[in-house]
Amino acid sequence: MDMEARGHSEHPQALRLWLRMLTLTQLVEKQVRTELRAQFETTLPRFDLMAQLERNPDGLKMNELSRRMMVTGGNVTGITDQLVNEGLVERVEVAGDRRAYRVRLTPRGRSLFGDMARQHENWIVAAFDGLSSSEVDALHRLLGKVKAHYKDTALETT
């Protein structure tokens, strides 16, 4: 009877963890969206796309952006179009493949993203202010473990 009790009690444990993680993420995400709109008139996907480009100064192809942002290609086209219209990113031809583009930040885009990233960092630091440095590390490590294992199993479907 120990086993039965254990079998039933272990599941809600993971479930409670998930609900807490989901709620917290939504809370922080909602605040980030609100602040991005209020202070910079932009959205999280747009910020995310620019963040990807900031990490890759040579630019990224559309399909690379699509994979990293975890959305389908059509959406990346739409977001990129907006940012191109505002002069924040540009499409550069790829030598040797006339189908593909490489999207990268313009100087103005890089500068604006710098401002946004500084603010964004402040919001995030404030959100995790309740944890000590070693607790942040512990959390980071535990989530990394989940992610590594999850990748292995969940992506079998692909």
Next chain:
Amino acid sequence: MDMEARGHSEHPQALRLWLRMLTLTQLVEKQVRTELRAQFETTLPRFDLMAQLERNPDGLKMNELSRRMMVTGGNVTGITDQLVNEGLVERVEVAGDRRAYRVRLTPRGRSLFGDMARQHENWIVAAFDGLSSSEVDALHRLLGKVKAHYKDTALETT
């Protein structure tokens, strides 16, 4: 110079944690949405509303649902309408206040939600399968600490 070095190095730590947490949450959430649609032809907000009602067998008022689901009132009306049309929830009059309703699961809704919740639990348990029981606890505790502190500070704006 120790202080300056510390000041600069602490921020990316929280930032890396946030990015990892956001990515992981999106990964799990996306899978849950896909499975809910494939197996039950439903969505996460609908599942969420039913989950709230399952925890409150006497039902919840619209504004209580709105607060718990962290969305504004109009949206709750729309989702509730859908579920009423499918016979999964019902609006019950509140004695003493003819403005208010109490929304609760119908027997059919409760039964269907049971099926969904069992599957949902399996997906979540699988997602966190890489962690031991004590690691799940540790993660749960750390996130609770973030949430508690975050609530105190972030909601000052309200």
Next chain:
DNA sequence: TATTGTTATACTCTATAACTATA
């Protein structure tokens, strides 16, 4: 034939604000 990227479309979720009915 396969791949890169775009276009067209439709649907869900969301916030905002004006509104009705009741307190």
Next chain:
DNA sequence: TATAGTTATAGAGTATAACAATA
């Protein structure tokens, strides 16, 4: 006047699928 809930609207954000150009 304030509160409970609805309605109307507009805008993100997303996936799907058909398409054009190139490989």
